[in-house]
Amino acid sequence: MRQRSSLLLLSSAALSMVLAFGNLAQAATAEPRPTAEKPVTFTAGDVKSFSGAFLAARTADVDHDYTNAIALYRKALGFDPANLEIRERLMVSLFLNGDFDGGLKEADALKDDSSVDRITKIVRGLAAIKDRKFDSAKKILSYNGPNDLDKLTHQLLVGWADVGAGKGKQAIATLGSVKGPDWFKVFTDYHIGAMALVAGDINTARQKLNDAVTNREAVATAPDTFMRAVMALARLEANAGNKQKALDAISVADQLINNYAPLKALRQSIEKGEKPAQQITNASEGAAGVLFSIGGALNRQGAEDMVALYLQISHALDPKSADTLILLGGIAEKLEQPERAIEFYGKVPEDSPMRRISELQLGVTLSDTGKIDEAKRHLKELIDSDPSDLRSYIAYGSVLSESKDYKAMAENYDKAVEVIGSLPKPSDWSIFFQRGIAYERLKQWDKSEPNFRKALELNPDQPQVLNYLGYSLVDMNLNLDEGLNMIKKAVDAKPDDGYIVDSLGWAYFRMGKFDDSVTELERAVQLRAGDATINDHLGDAYWRVGRKLEAVYQWNRALISEGEDVNKERVKEKIANGLAPLDNNPSTADRGQADPVQPAPPAPANPDKKS
Incomplete structure (x- = not known):
C-alpha cells in the first residue's frame, strides 16, 4: 500500500535526530494514527460520588486531559482526603499540566510515600536548587539504590547543587569518578563541561565537551545531549577568540547530523564574529538540563508520559529553553493535542536559533487543526524569508x-529541486520522493517515476521509496518482477510495517498468486488493524481463493474502518456481486477492484503522525 504520509517535523525519537534532514524526511512518510471517536467527557460538576469522580478522573488522565483530570482527582479527594493513590495521580497530573508549584505542594505532602519517591525526591531537590538552598537539595537528592538511570540522574543533580554552592571543583571531581555503564559517559562529559563553564574552568570545560563531541556513540544514545555539547563547545571557542575551532566543532556535528537548523544559525553567528552566550549559565538551568538530557534520551513511542513529566519539570526551571519547548510540542503532537503543541511552539523565544524550527512546526500543526489557509500563508512566508531552507518546502x-x-505541491517541490541544484546530497532523497508522489497523484507517471528513481539513487535502501515505487509498478502492471523485488526489500527492512506488508500481499494478488496474497494480507491486517484498504485487499484475496463468506466480511469491515481513499461504492458493489470472473490474465482482471491508498506526502514535525 502506498500509505498516506503525515509529517511531524520535530517529535521523533529525539530532537536532534528528527531535525537532521534525512530523518526529517523519513518522518514525512510515517503512517498516520487511526482517528478515534471523541470520548465522552465528565467534569467535576457531573459526578456525585467518590467512585464516579475517580473513574472519570482516570478516563481524563488516560486521554491526557490533565486540566479535567486535576479537577476530578480533587473532587475525589473531597470524598476521601486520605487516599494516597488519588493524591499521587493528582501530583503527576499537575506536573504534566505544567503546574510545577501545584505539583510540588503535593510532592511535599507525599515525601514519605515510597511508591512515588522517585518523583518527589527529584522535584523537591530541584525546587531547593531553584530557591538556592543547595545543602538541602543535596540531602534530598541523595540516592543509594540499584537503578542506573536514577543513580545518574541524582548524581548529576547533586553536582549542580554543588556548583550552585560555589563548589564547582568538588562537583567536577565527584562526577569524574562516577562508575556506571558506558552510556553514562556522554551525560557526565557534557554536564561536567557545562559545570566547568559555569565555574569558570575553561580548560576542563573544553576537554570534557570535546570528549562528548568526539563520542560517536553519543549520537545514538543521547542525540539531544550530544548537540548541546557541540553548541556549548562552539560557543566556548568563539568566546575565547578561536573562531576556526568553533566552526570545526560545528563541522563535526554536520557530518553526523545533517541540516540541524540551530547549528546553521550558530555557524552564521560565529562567522559574523559574534560571541553567542552559553545556554546554561547557572545551577538552576544546569539542573533543568539534567531532566532535559534524560527526557530526550527516553523519548520514544510509548514513553510520552514519562518524557513529558521530565520535560515539564525541566521547563519549570528553565522556561526559555527552546529545545525543551520543541520536544514538549512534539509530544503534544503525538498525543493528538495540536492546540497544546502550538502553545509550546509559540513560546520559543524570538531570538532563539530554534525559532525557525518552531515556526515551521507551528505552521504544520495549524494545518492539523483545520486552519489550512492560515498554515499555507504562514509556511509560504517562511519559504520567502529563506528560500534556501529545504525543510520549509517539506x-x-x-x-x-x-x-x-x-x-501546487508539485510546483513547490520543483522549486526545492532548483535550490538543490545539480549535485544533490544523499539527504535530499525525500525532496525527490515527495515530488514523485505529487506527480503520481497528478497522474503524470512520466514525471513521477524519474523522481522516485532519483530518490533511490540517493538512498538505495529507503523502505518507503522502495515500497511506493514497487507498489506503483505492480499496481500499474508495468514491471511486476522489479516491483515485487522492491517491495520484498522494503518488507525485509520493515517487517512489522502493516502498510508495506500489504503492498507485498497486493503484489502477489496482481500477479495471480492468490494463496501467497492471502498469507501476507492476513499478516498485514494483524499489523495494521482497522485500515479500510487492507481489509478491502484481503477481501479480494479471499474471494479469489474461494473463501467468499470471509471476503464479504472483510469488505464490510472496509466500509466501517479508517481510510478515506477506499472507493466505498465499489466496495458495496463487491459485497453485492463479488469480483468478476478471471480471464486468462490475472494481473489485469482485478484492475480497479480495490483502490490502493495513495499517500498524501508530508504533513507535519512527529517523526510519525507518527510511526
Missing part, C-alpha cells in the same frame, strides 16, 4: 498534500 508541501492541492 513543511509547506505537507500542507498542500493534506489539502490535496497536488499541482
